[in-house]
Amino acid sequence: xxxxxxxxxxxxxxxxxxxxxxxxxxxxxxxxxxxxxxxxxxxxxxxxxxxxxxxxxxxxxxxxxxxxxxxxxxxxxxxxxxxxxxxxxxxxxxxxxxxxxxxxxxxxxxxxxx
Amino acid sequence: xxxxxxxxxxxxxxxxxxxxxxxxxxxxxxxxxxxxxxxxxxxxxxxxxxxxxxxxxxxxxxxxxxxxxxxxxxxxxxxxxxxxxxxxxxxxxxxxxxxxxxxxxxxxxxxxx
Numbered sequence: 072x073x074x075x076x077x078x079x080x081x082x083x084x085x086x087x088x089x090x091x092x093x094x095x096x097x098x099x100x101x102x103x104x105x106x107x108x109x110x111x112x113x114x115x116x117x118x119x120x121x122x123x124x125x126x127x128x129x130x131x132x133x134x135x136x137x138x139x140x141x142x143x144x145x146x147x148x149x150x151x152x153x154x155x156x157x158x159x160x161x162x163x164x165x166x167x168x169x170x171x172x173x174x175x176x177x178x179x180x181x182x183x184x185x
Numbered sequence: 186x187x188x189x190x191x192x193x194x195x196x197x198x199x200x201x202x203x204x205x206x207x208x209x210x211x212x213x214x215x216x217x218x219x220x221x222x223x224x225x226x227x228x229x230x231x232x233x234x235x236x237x238x239x240x241x242x243x244x245x246x247x248x249x250x251x252x253x254x255x256x257x258x259x260x261x262x263x264x265x266x267x268x269x270x271x272x273x274x275x276x277x278x279x280x281x282x283x284x285x286x287x288x289x290x291x292x293x294x295x296x297x298x
Contacts, residue, residue: 176220
């Protein structure tokens with residue numbers, strides 16, 4: 072158990088809908104990262120937050136947004152869902168924003184868009 | 186060409202064999218991760234390296250910064266080692282790239298009893 076929790080574990084929804092994925096980092100970790108793992112693209116970095124502020128952005132679509140709250144949990148919002156958004160979404164956390172910190176991964180949320 | 190390339194893509198071994206998975210990268214990095222992903226999907230960080238060599242149990246990871254190459258070795262492999270092993274690099278200097286991970290495509294390892 073990495074100490075990072077993600078909810079829900081599974082999510083099935085329809086095209087055009089909006090969903091919210093939630094991540095709670097390990098106690099004491101200030102950085103939260105979101106990753107997407109799809110069959111055709113593999114693992115990709117989406118976005119990073121550090122202590123409530125956006126730190127780095129990767130291949131995140133404009134239909135997606137994220138935020139980190141004062142209690143350090145983070146939410147990833149996916150809207151106008153398309154079939155291609157079906158993937159495993161992982162959250163990871165680390166202590167600080169230094170680039171050499173170990174990242175601890177949550178169990179992931181499996182999103183299926185029908 | 187991907188920034189991070191792993192070989193082989195698939196590897197089948199017999200229990201007890203010594204296994205090597207390779208990772209080459211083309212960008213400057215500050216650190217390299219080896220991750221393990223089990224069939225259930227969960228990802229575990231095995232090692233983070235910025236130089237030299239690390240060992241944990243039967244797992245050994247090495248990195249050669251000059252050659253932009255890392256290897257993951259498994260000694261005395263066991264069926265429970267069957268998983269996907271993923272190499273991921275953390276960006277070099279610079280705020281926007283520093284903490285993100287760029288992933289290889291993974292190596293599917295199957296260890297048969």
